[in-house]
Amino acid sequence: MQEPRRARELGIVVGKMPTGPVNAITDVPGVRVGHTTLIDGDDIRTGVTAIVPDQLTERRALPAGLDVGNGHGKLVGSTQVIELGEIETPVVLTATLSTFRAADALVSYMLQQPGREAVQSLNPLVAETNDGFLSDIRARPVRAEHVFGALTGARGGLPAEGAVGAGTGTAALGFKAGVGTSSRTAATARGSVTLGVLVQANFSGVLQVSGVPIPAGKVGVPAVAHQPEHPGNSCVIVVATDARLDARQLGRVARRAVFAMGRVGSDFAGGSGDYALAFSTAPVDTPAAEEGDLEPVFAAVLEAVEEALLNSLFMARTTVGFQGHVKYEVPHDRMLDLLRAHCVELHH
Structure with missing residues (x-):
């Protein structure tokens, strides 16, 4: 069995911008x-x-923007983000039919936090x-303690990726997928800023790596395994930055995050919630960045x-x-052979 390796460990470098310390x-x-x-057993994979964001311990809300590439999904709290341009809670990802129990648990968690004893309204x-192909989604196994565990167990450093957490039962582009993350540092007129993303990948299309199509059948995946169970399935992308941006500007950033799905081969199916x-996280006591x-x-x-999607x-x-x-x-080796055959430069 092959060992999981991030894109850069395989010699695949996306773009030219530098990453943060742990990418x-x-x-x-x-x-x-x-x-x-x-x-759990043979049927639960979720x-x-x-x-x-630790900044929410000191501040009631953070500026935020949302882009809905295709709205066939359940994003609890989305309308208030659109209306007010802010988030009041951490962001929780899970399986479709567990969304609502997770939202209730997130409310309970937030109401227990110091300084929120008088809170009467909260937007989780x-x-x-939808991980129903690999997990018995109707069982709705996610409970409050699982949400609390993810929240209280949150750490810095490199998070686990792949078939873990909300990505345990997801698949994308004909293969097993899951959670992935990456970051970049950018030089702006106000100095260097960091932007990081985390994705929950579960959508259809044909995988592309460095512009090269990687159909599942072409790298030896059995035909029965890469038949789509149904189109779509969704992708959630969470973007964090320490750049001083307002809600409207963050909406523009979010829109480009959805655009990036096309770079890895998304077909943007109508049944997908993207x-x-x-x-x-930047303090709001200075003006937002200039548009240019x-x-x-x-x-x-x-x-x-x-x-992040490749990871x-x-x-x-x-x-x-x-x-x-x-x-x-x-299959890493077969994919790399295909990339070499297309004269893709690998960095080792």
Whole structure:
């Protein structure tokens, strides 16, 4: 069995911009990630992932923007983000039919936090993708303690990727996928800023790596395994940055995060819920960036999302789940051979 390896460990470098220290969303100061992975018997392959900005312990809300590439999904709290341009809670990712229990648990968690004893209104942010091919989604196994575990267990450093947390039962582009992350640093007129992303990848299309199509059948994945169970399935992208951007500018960043799905081969199916949420951790006591200074930030999000999506695939292992369904990992060696055949430069 092959060992999971990130894109850069395989010699695949996306773009030219530098990454943060661990090439993850946690490179943005104050942002932590936690997972709860649920594997039970033959049929449960699901979980919870939490993105926790520490700045919310001192501030009621952070500026945020949302882009809905295709709205066939359940993103609890989305309308208030659109209306007010802010987030009030960490972001929780899980499976479709567990979204609502996760939202209730997130409210309970937030109401217990110091300084929120008098809170009477709260907008929890919970997003999902449908992992029903590999997990018994109707069982709705996610409970409050699983959400609490992801939130309280959130840490800095490089988060686990692949078939973990909310990515335990997901698949994308004909292969097993999951959670992936990446970051970039960008030089702006106000100095260097960091932008990090985390994705929950679960969407259809044909994988592209460095512009080269990688059909599942062409790299030896059994034909029965790469037949699409149904189109779409969704992708959630969470973008964090320490750049001083307002809600409207963060919406522009989020839009480009959805665009980046096309770089890895998304077919943007009508049955897919494709969402990107971007938030800023920067203090709001200075003016937002000038519009002309957004270009390096736009470039950063395109590169980081592309690499995070590749990491979500390359770090995932073959998974057998509900009713014996199977999703195969991307065969690294065969993929690299195909890239070499197309004269793609690999960096080792």
